Structures are given as C-alpha cells and as structure tokens.
C-alpha cells in the first residue's frame with residue numbers, strides 16, 4: 001500500500017486527487033491494484049510454467065544423453081511404435097534387432113519415450129529384480145475394460161500390499177487343498193465331457209475358469225447360474241478392450257463405444273453379484289460352524305468326538321471380498337484382472353499339456369504310470385510333488401507357451417544401473433522377449449524348440465519304458481526314488497511366470513492345481529486325438545480330443561500281469 005502511494009505521488013497523484021471526486025479516486029485506486037495483482041499472478045505463473053518447461057527440457061536432454069549411450073538406432077522407429085502392442089510381430093522385430101545391436105539395445109518410440117530390450121539371461125534376472133514398476137500408461141485397455149487395479153499395471157508401491165496378501169492367501173488355499181483337486185470341479189469336468197465337449201481350447205478354458213472362480217469365490221461359484229455368461233462376457237470385453245483402448249481420446253461420439261461401456265458395466269455388476277453370493281455362502285458356513293462348535297463343546301463335555309472341516313481359507317476370501325465391495329472400482333479391477341489373467345494363462349497351459357498328451361501316446365502312458373506308482377507307493381499320503389514326470393511335463397509345457405512372450409517393466413523414480421555398465425534412464429519401458437530366451441539353443445541345447453520334459457529331471461537314466469518294461473516291480477520301486485525335478489526358476493532364462501519383484505503371484509498355485517488336476521484326471525480318462533483332427537493338417541493348432549473312460553489298465557511282462565482298477 002505504501003509503495004502504491006509512493007508510486008502515485010511520483011506520477012502526479014496529488015494533482016489528480018484534487019481534480020477528481022473521492023468516489024472516482026477510490027475506484028481508480030482499486031482498479032489499479034487489481035491490475036497489478038493480476039499482472040503479478042501472470043508473472044508468477046509464467047515463471048512457474050517456464051521453470052516446469054525448462055525442467056522437462058533438461059530431463060529430455062538428460063534422457064537423450066543417457067539414451068544415446070545405449071546401442072541401437074538413433075532415431076524413433078515408426079515400426080516399433082506401431083507394433084509395440086502386437087506381440088508376435090514385435091518379438092520378431094526384437095529378435096532381428098538383438099542380432100544387430102547385441103544383448104541390450106534401445107529404441108526410440110517417440111522423442112520422449114525410450115524402450116530398452118534385454119536378452120542376456122544374467123542381465124534380465126538383474127533387471128527384473130531391480131525394476132519394480134509397470135508403466136501405468138501401458139494398462140489403458142485393461143482399465144477401460146475392468147477398472148483401476150492395485151495389482152496390474154501400477155507402480156510397485158501401489159501393488160506391494162495386495163501382492164503380498166494375495167500370495168499369502170493363495171499359498172494358504174494350496175495347503176488347505178493339500179494336493180487334492182476339488183471334487184466339485186471334477187464333477188464339472190465329467191459333465192463337460194458327457195456333454196460332448198471335445199474342443200481342447202474350450203474345454204481348458206472352462207476348466208481354468210472354474211478353478212480360478214472357486215479359488216476366489218469358493219465353491220458357490222460353480223453353483224452360480226450366471227457363471228457361464230460371466231465367463232463369456234469377461235472374454236468378450238477383454239477382446240474388444242485393445243481396440244477401444246487404442247483411441248488416444250475416448251471416442252465419446254461413437255455409439256459402439258457406449259455399447260462397449262455398458263457391457264463393461266454389466267461385467268462389474270455381475271462381479272458384485274458373485275461377491276455377494278460368495279459372502280452369503282461364507283456367512284451361512286460360519287453360522288453352521290458356530291452351531292457345530294457349540295454342539296462339539298457339548299459333545300466334548302459328554303465325552304463324544306466330532307471332526308470339523310476347515311473353513312479358514314473360505315473365511316479369508318469372504319473377508320477379502322468384503323473389502324472388494326467397499327472400494328468397488330479398484331477391487332472389481334483386481335478381481336476381474338485375476339479372473340482374466342489367471343484363467344486365460346492357466347487355460348493356455350492346460351491346453352498345451354492336453355496337446356502334448358494326445359499327440360504323444362508314449363508320454364501319456366509314462367505320465368499315467370508315474371501317477372499310478374506314486375499313488376501306489378504313497379497310499380493315503382499321495383502328493384503331486386512326487387509325480388516327477390507329470391511336474392516336468394508341466395514345466396516344459398509352460399516353457400514352450402508362446403503367450404506372455406514379452407515381459408515389461410519400468411523404474412519410475414531411479415535410473416537402472418546394470419552389471420555390464422549400461423544405465424537405463426528412469427521412466428524407460430524395459431522389455432524382455434521371454435519367448436526368445438525360452439527357446440534359445442545356447443541356453444537349452446540344440447533341442448530348445450522341441451518338447452522334452454526330461455530337461456527338468458535329474459537322474460533320468462532310470463526312466464522305465466513301459467512298452468519294453470521287463471520288470472514292472474523294479475520300475476515301481478525305482479521311479480519315485482530315481483527322479484528329482486529341477487526347480488525351473490533356478491534357470492534365469494525360464495520366464496513363463498516372470499521373475500524378480502513383480503513375478504507372477506500365482507505360479508505355485510497354478511503348478512499345484514494343474515498337477516493335481518492331471519493326477520486325478522488321468523486316473524479316470526485316457527485322451528486321444530480325434531480321428532478327424534488326425535487327418536486334418538489345419539487342426540494341429542486346435543485339435544479335438546476323444547476322452548476314453550479308464551476302467552482298467554493292464555501292464556504285462558513275462559512273469560506277471562498287473563491290473564489296475566482306478567474306478
């Protein structure tokens with residue numbers, strides 16, 4: 001105010017004061033004050049914006065300087081930008097570029113977007129253990145279809161807690177099931193087979209969806225009348241998400257976009273429905289348990305005994321789902337993400353194992369023998385952990401899966417310094433072409449692209465060949481003792497479930513469930529390639545299966561006949 005007065009004096013203010021009336025003077029003064037304030041705000045904003053732009057410019061120069069030190073083409077690649085989402089094309093492109101630029105190379109996707117691809121197993125392992133974030137901008141399609149998620153496509157800080165509690169509960173669920181594949185899902189499998197479902201892909205998808213559904217929502221999921229439409233809707237929205245997500249700005253003018261949005265809404269409503277149903281069923285179970293506990297106390301007091309079933313795991317899921325209901329968007333995103341990722345990835349694995357079994361009868365017989373022997377030797381304590389050939393078949397099928405062929409990471413805050421001296425600037429998209437590493441001859445041997453489960457077995461010298469087996473008794477004694485399964489995660493190039501801080505949370509659970517399923521399934525059924533598929537070369541990608549109910553199985557040698565009745 002004093003300054004204003006001084007300025008006014010300097011500009012002849014007293015004369016004006018004398019010439020104007022007091023009201024006008026007051027208005028003039030306020031006007032002048034407002035103009036000066038507006039100017040001050042504009043100046044401050046200008047300085048702030050300039051500082052921000054300068055900071056961005058400096059960051060850009062730093063990114064260019066750091067990026068230029070990594071081998072690779074100096075200019076933005078329009079092919080890379082256009083094909084980043086389409087996996088196979090992009091993996092082929094990465095393979096060629098690695099040939100040209102070495103095991104670590106960069107690609108400019110745009111002036112401010114750097115991508116680095118790593119192919120060397122040791123560097124991949126190091127990077128995956130250090131880079132803990134996922135670039136949120138890569139999850140646009142996911143968010144459009146399923147909503148926000150604190151598990152997928154988010155920073156590590158956001159995902160850490162949910163990851164830990166999910167991993168803990170999946171482990172608990174696994175221990176509760178103790179190698180036994182749930183009977184209710186097996187009934188569903190029998191139903192699918194008796195309804196004539198023989199398409200390997202569809203069969204595996206339905207099965208995987210039931211496994212993940214029951215894991216998340218409990219057994220009430222199987223009794224839910226809308227389960228099939230839920231699955232179909234989930235798959236449909238996921239399929240179209242990439243298309244609608246490819247728009248830079250949501251196409252609000254497009255009628256199709258609004259139809260898609262209403263499907264997504266329906267999907268979320270169905271998720272809420274099953275959450276409610278599952279919660280109600282858990283509450284009923286809790287009530288029953290409570291009644292049974294009171295009854296058991298009375299029985300104990302009168303000296304009687306009572307065995308109660310464990311409801312711990314179901315109780316947990318009920319509590320988890322309570323949380324899912326309160327913060328609906330995020331938790332729908334988590335549930336839908338888990339249902340989609342878990343069931344699609346698991347279905348891919350089951351489908352691939354079926355294909356191995358129907359095209360290689362010898363392998364199927366050996367796996368069946370492996371299961372039968374473990375069952376015979378272990379009696380009541382049967383455990384899939386001892387079914388070595390079965391486990392090796394699962395690991396090898398997972399290794400050769402082409403899905404998830406590109407792992408993607410990012411370090412949002414700090415630069416990544418790798419052991420070979422390469423510095424990857426913060427915010428860079430780092431990719432690992434997992435498929436290339438998993439089929440690399442220099443790592444896996446000259447048969448890297450062939451299916452060979454024995455690569456995951458040690459002491460394979462004693463594998464009994466049941467077709468030429470001379471002593472089944474010997475084989476029975478030697479199989480469980482002579483094999484041991486290598487831990488695939490010890491090989492840096494085994495990346496079917498990722499690796500490091502953001503590795504798949506469901507790996508142990510999936511391996512256990514898939515092994516428990518095949519252990520039970522192969523005791524009931526034998527699978528064969530459908531004769532029509534056998535004669536159709538186009539059917540190799542999606543062959544039809546014939547399910548033969550196993551009644552008895554004979555293993556014969558010159559001294560004795562062993563007959564197994566599993567049903």
Ligand code: HEM
Nearest residue numbers: 151342345346349404496497498499502503504505506510
């Ligand atoms: C055969 C089945 C499966 C395969 C092949 C698979 C594979 C993968 C892969 C490759 C990743 C990325 C890992 C990385 O970036 O290093 C991943 C992430 C993840 N998987 Fe799986 N997965 C399977 C099943 C499941 C199941 C059944 C669940 C849980 C029910 C699950 C939960 C997750 C979660 C939560 C993530 C995200 C981790 C994160 O970003 O922090 N997965 N999975």
